[in-house]
Amino acid sequence: TQLLEQSPQFLSIQEGENLTVYCNSSSVFSSLQWYRQEPGEGPVLLVTVVTGGEVKKLKRLTFQFGDARKDSSLHITAAQPGDTGLYLCAGGSGGYQKVTFGTGTKLQVIP
């Protein structure tokens, strides 16, 4: 069974602070996705990373895929209250039968 561990599990920070969320596994993935889920809503895809070592930026969010394609990180610069939510990583290879979602990081940004 492929496992994806996310850390930290919970994060409460002040507006304007920076933070990093980690997603780690012992398995290799062909690609990894990051989602944000707000209360009462389904997850929304933020990014897909495919190449080992790849870095993608989405405004204040920076995503990195590990060189060995086993881990990933999400860095948020100058967090805003609108960033509040549950962040999930998901890894897979080939078909969906081996898709694994991370344990989740619940982020609260206090104004």
Added chain:
Amino acid sequence: DSGVTQTPKHLITATGQRVTLRCSPRSGDLSVYWYQQSLDQGLQFLIQYYNGEERAKGNILERFSAQQFPDLHSELNLSSLELGDSALYFCASSVGQGWGTEAFFGQGTRLTVV
């Protein structure tokens, strides 16, 4: 609004009962996915259909079944319900069928088994 519609939004039922959850994918999407999200297990992939055919199976119990109809809507049937089946059930859809294709999630159906 993702364009994926799930009904009902909330469902309360007793143990041992059977329920059907419904999903209408985004216009043009051929793949439909079902997920279960619970506090202890997190988000788990259950099953995928593509253009009416089963494509991938995840951690779906034998008491659960799904199908995708010719008009591409999908239903997830949960039977012999147990307290532990209480969870949020999400449907998602995408144009393609492979892992990595962007999928859009519905708002979910919250199932409570009492």
